[in-house]
Amino acid sequence: MLTAVRAARCSLWYFRGISTSTTHSGYQQANVIILPKHLANDFEAFCRRNPAPLQLLYRGQSGETSCLPLARHADIRTDISQYCVYEKGRLVKTVSSLQSYTDQPRTAPEQQAVHRSHQWSSDMVCFYLGCSFGFEGSLKTAGVPVRNVEQGRNVSMYRTAVPCIPSGAFSCPLVVTMRPVPAAMLDAAVEVTSLNPMAHGAPVHIGEPALLGIQDLSRPDYGEQVELQPGDVTVFWACGVTAIEAILSSKPPLAFSHSPGCMFLTDIPDSSSSPLTPESTNTPHDRPDLELTPRCFLVSHNPLMYSLASHRAVARIRELEMTIGDDPGQRGIRVLFTQDELLRSCLALSHSFSVAITTGFPTHYMHSPPDETDGPPGAIAMATMLLSLGKQVTMVTDRRALEMNQAIIDEAVETGVLKHAIPLVTFEDSGPDSALHFLCHHGDPTKPRYDHLVAIERSGRAADGNYYNMRGVNIKHLVDPIDNLFIAAKGIPGIITTGIGDGGNELGMGKLKEKVKNLMPNGNLIACDVPADYAITAGVSNWGGYAVACGLYLLHTCPSHQRYLKKGLGEEPTTRQEQLQDCTANLPSVDKVTHKHV
Numbered sequence: 001m002l003t004a005v006r007a008a009r010c011s012l013w014y015f016r017g018i019s020t021s022t023t024h025s026g027y028q029q030a031n032v033i034i035l036p037k038h039l040a041n042d043f044e045a046f047c048r049r050n051p052a053p054l055q056l057l058y059r060g061q062s063g064e065t066s067c068l069p070l071a072r073h074a075d076i077r078t079d080i081s082q083y084c085v086y087e088k089g090r091l092v093k094t095v096s097s098l099q100s101y102t103d104q105p106r107t108a109p110e111q112q113a114v115h116r117s118h119q120w121s122s123d124m125v126c127f128y129l130g131c132s133f134g135f136e137g138s139l140k141t142a143g144v145p146v147r148n149v150e151q152g153r154n155v156s157m158y159r160t161a162v163p164c165i166p167s168g169a170f171s172c173p174l175v176v177t178m179r180p181v182p183a184a185m186l187d188a189a190v191e192v193t194s195l196n197p198m199a200h201g202a203p204v205h206i207g208e209p210a211l212l213g214i215q216d217l218s219r220p221d222y223g224e225q226v227e228l229q230p231g232d233v234t235v236f237w238a239c240g241v242t243a244i245e246a247i248l249s250s251k252p253p254l255a256f257s258h259s260p261g262c263m264f265l266t267d268i269p270d271s272s273s274s275p276l277t278p279e280s281t282n283t284p285h286d287r288p289d290l291e292l293t294p295r296c297f298l299v300s301h302n303p304l305m306y307s308l309a310s311h312r313a314v315a316r317i318r319e320l321e322m323t324i325g326d327d328p329g330q331r332g333i334r335v336l337f338t339q340d341e342l343l344r345s346c347l348a349l350s351h352s353f354s355v356a357i358t359t360g361f362p363t364h365y366m367h368s369p370p371d372e373t374d375g376p377p378g379a380i381a382m383a384t385m386l387l388s389l390g391k392q393v394t395m396v397t398d399r400r401a402l403e404m405n406q407a408i409i410d411e412a413v414e415t416g417v418l419k420h421a422i423p424l425v426t427f428e429d430s431g432p433d434s435a436l437h438f439l440c441h442h443g444d445p446t447k448p449r450y451d452h453l454v455a456i457e458r459s460g461r462a463a464d465g466n467y468y469n470m471r472g473v474n475i476k477h478l479v480d481p482i483d484n485l486f487i488a489a490k491g492i493p494g495i496i497t498t499g500i501g502d503g504g505n506e507l508g509m510g511k512l513k514e515k516v517k518n519l520m521p522n523g524n525l526i527a528c529d530v531p532a533d534y535a536i537t538a539g540v541s542n543w544g545g546y547a548v549a550c551g552l553y554l555l556h557t558c559p560s561h562q563r564y565l566k567k568g569l570g571e572e573p574t575t576r577q578e579q580l581q582d583c584t585a586n587l588p589s590v591d592k593v594t595h596k597h598v
Contacts, residue, residue, distance in 0.1 A: 026137060028198055028270045029263035030057055030070065031129040031240030032080060033247065034098075034256040037062050040125040042168030046246060047129070049165040052200055052238035052568020053174055055130030057266075063122035065102075070266040076126050077102060082259035084244070089251030094259055101256075124256075129240040131263050132177050134199035134270040135192065139179075142192045147180045148226045154261040155179065157222035157241050161213025162567050164242060169252075172245035174567060175222070176204065176212065180232035186296040189235060190308060194294050194560070199270070202294050202560070204567040205236040208303035212236060222260040233304070238568045294560035297340070299348040300533075302493045307347040307565075313558035317343045320547045324538040331470075333502055335519045336512050336537040342544075345454075345498040345534040346551035350565060352452040352496075354392040356485075357383060359456045360401050361506070362478040363469040369404050370478055375457030376405070378500065378545020380412050381588040382454065385549040387419050389556060394423045394450070398480040402426060429481045435488035445492045453489055453532075454548075455507035456500040457541035458482065460528025463513075468526040470503050483507055483530045499532035500544035508532030546588040553587055 035043055040059070047054035058067050065076050077098040085093050085101075102121075132155070136146045148155045155177045162174040181189045186206065194202035205212055217234070218225050222241050228234070247255045258264060294308035309317075321342040327333045349355065359379040362370035383393045397405045405424055412418040427438055441447040459467045459475065461483040466474045486507060489495040499508010504516030504523060510531035517523040538544035555561045 026270060028057075028134040028266045028268040029131040030266055031131050031243060032076060032256075032258045032264045033127045033129065033243045034076070034124050035127070035247075036252050036254065037123045037125050039169055039250065039252055040127075042170055043127060043243075043246070046164070046167035046170040047127070049167055049571060050174075050242070050569050051571075052204055052563070053164070053176075053240060053242035055198055055200060055240075056127065057130055057198060058128040060126040060128075062125055064126060067126070067128055067266075070128055070268060071264075072267060074264075076264070080258050080262055080264050082262040084257045084259050086247050086252070086255040086257070088253060089248050091248075098256060101254075124254075127243070128264065128266075129243060130198045130200055131240055132193075132200045132237045133263060135196045137270050138192045138196060139189060142188045144181060144185045144189045144192065145229075147229065147232070148224075151226060153226055154223040156217070156220040156224065156226045157239055157260060158209075158212070158214045158217075158236075159221045159245065162569070164246075165569050169250040170246045172242065172249045174204075174212075174569065175239045175242040175245055176214075176236040177223075177239045178209070178217065178220075178226065178234055178236050180226065180228040181235045182229075182231050183233050184231075186233060186235070186306065190294050190296045193237065196270070198268070200238045200240070201568070202237075202308060202564065203235050204238050204564060206233060206296065206306035206308075207300075208305060209234055209236075211303060211305065233306070292558075292560050294564070297344055297347055299344050299351070300494075300496055305351070307351060308560055308563075309343070309347060309555060310558050310560040313554050313561060314343060316554050317346060317551045320550055321536075324540075324543040324547045326543075327539045329502070329539065331503060331521065332519060333537055333539055336504060336509075336515050336535075338512070338535065338537075341534045341536050342547055342551055345536060346548060346555055347561075348496045348498075348534070349386070349391075349452055349454075349548070349552060350389070350555045350561065352386075352391055354394070354450045355386055355452045355454060356394045356396050356450045357454045357456065358396040358458050358482050358485075358507070360398055360405075360479075361457050361459050361469070362398075362401075362475050363473075365469075365473065365475050365478060369401065370475075371401060371404070372457070374502070374541050375545075376408055377588075378456045378542035378548075379454075380408065380417060381542075381545050381549045382456070383422060384412075384418055385552045385587070387422070389552060394425060396425055396427060396482060396485070398478070398482075399426045399428070400478065427480060427482050427485060429484055435484040436492075439485060439488055439492060439495065448492055448495050451494055451496065453485060453495065453497045454500070455482075455486070455498070455532065456545050457502070458499075458507040460499070460501070460505055460507035460509055461530050462505070462526060463529040468505055468522070470505060470522065470526065472522045472525050486530050486532060496534075497532040498534045498536065498548075499528075500536045500538065500541050500548070501528075502538050502541045502544075504528065506541065508535055509537075511535040512537070549588050 047056040083095050160174045241260050291312040292310045299307045357379050359375035363372050364370045386393050437443040459479045467476045467479045486497050501509045504520045505526040509528040513527045516527040536544045
């Protein structure tokens with residue numbers, strides 16, 4: 001047990017003035033917040049609603065200075081090297097002990113000098129919250145460098161633009177810690193930290209800091225700047241210093257906290273995800289399900305963004321990816337297969353807010369309409385699921401096919417396949433900036449209208465500028481230059497593109513054009529030259545659309561992904577029954593797709 005260490009610290013001030021980030025103890029550390037009793041219930045509810053930053057390890061009784069479930073022989077008034085004192089939401093000073101704030105008999109002059117509201121009496125309640133320093137030892141054991149420890153610095157902490165879920169008097173932005181991690185070790189860092197929910201668990205964001213509203217890494221709001229090394233990626237964990245922001249915003253007459261970086265040391269080994277006392281209801285008591293342990297995937301280069309999904313969800317989406325690769329047309333489509341294109345596209349779509357979908361392949365150029373039935377059903381299936389997840393969806397089509405596609409959308413709404421009508425638009429190339437103005441408000445690349453473009457069974461431009469069906473017939477006269485949107489999107493940060501195809505001549509399949517040229521019939525002629533970020537191949541393109549819809553459903557029901565998507569905020573990431581029923585109802589089915597007439 002740690003009692004000897006605690007005794008040494010208390011008697012010799014062993015850790016006073018030393019950041020516990022740089023002193024690996026082998027034991028779980030805790031953030032500490034001390035509030036007036038009348039705010040205690042609101043703050044506990046605030047913690048429950050924001051479990052990643054405010055993992056509640058223990059709530060003390062009014063006036064209690066010990067915390068037996070976490071540590072024996074503890075005295076919260078003296079066991080932290082430095083405390084912060086707040087009055088009416090302002091930090092007024094830091095002190096090395098809180099004993100002077102304890103109720104004691106006082107002379108009349110002393111009573112006048114110290115107002116009653118500035119005493120720590122039975123009116124004060126102490127909260128112990130998880131701390132990310134508790135997983136640093138596990139990171140080192142897994143071979144992941146801990147840069148702040150290497151550099152002898154406190155960890156960098158930043159106030160984000162992400163609001164916590166409010167409760168009563170408490171409302172504040174999320175605070176995060178940042179630890180640089182080599183890209184090759186991201187999976188290890190994610191897995192190790194996810195297994196310690198007492199220390200904030202898995203990261204809540206990996207990649208571009210600006211996506212959290214952090215504009216300058218060199219100026220942390222708390223702690224010290226930690227330098228990145230070549231090949232490092234910025235990884236952000238929810239931070240218990242969020243509670244200090246809650247104090248500042250709620251403005252209690254008197255409150256205390258640890259000084260950021262100077263933590264309370266418990267008797268719980270830092271590798272533990274369970275408390276010392278199983279009977280305690282104030283600490284996590286269930287070990288994580290290993291199938292729900294998250295994995296890390298790169299989903300965007302510009303801006304840099306990674307996402308998380310559980311082992312279980314990843315395995316199921318990979319099964320989907322293999323299933324849709326069945327090749328009824330015997331084209332040899334499996335040679336174009338690249339693992340995890342479906343998974344990464346679904347992850348990116350799950351993070352999206354506004355999606356534009358385009359389809360249409362006029363292969364029957366002698367008929368009216370010339371379009372094949374592959375494509376529109378898959379597009380509607382994706383649109384339906386995206387709408388159920390709260391995304392904005394727009395359909396983009398050729399001018400000649402506007403009436404036909406409007407009829408498809410209208411029927412989908414009438415039959416209940418679509419919740420409501422979605423915008424149907426066309427694109428005309430009227431100048432060099434046409435695509436930019438179509439994709440971005442006022443042509444401003446910092447203000448995109450869409451953050452994801454999806455093409456499913458959409459004619460793709462070949463290297464010679466023409467559009468070919470699989471027989472090598474040029475159908476350019478029937479195709480609008482929607483490819484230009486995908487080309488322009490490459491230069492606009494924040495827009496991701498996906499192409500779904502079954503032959504290699506579809507928009508987005510340019511990512512695979514060398515394989516198409518070498519391995520597909522007529523490949524040298526028909527291969528699409530316009531790439532997408534993700535190229536999903538399927539035996540029938542509609543199957544690819546159905547797989548995207550199903551993949552989005554799997555991510556929506558994946559606790560690991562939902563926690564990451566919500567930055568660890570809100571109630572524990574379980575899908576409400578009505579949401580689950582809505583998403584299930586919007587999964588593609590045979591009955592639905594056979595109702596669509598194209």
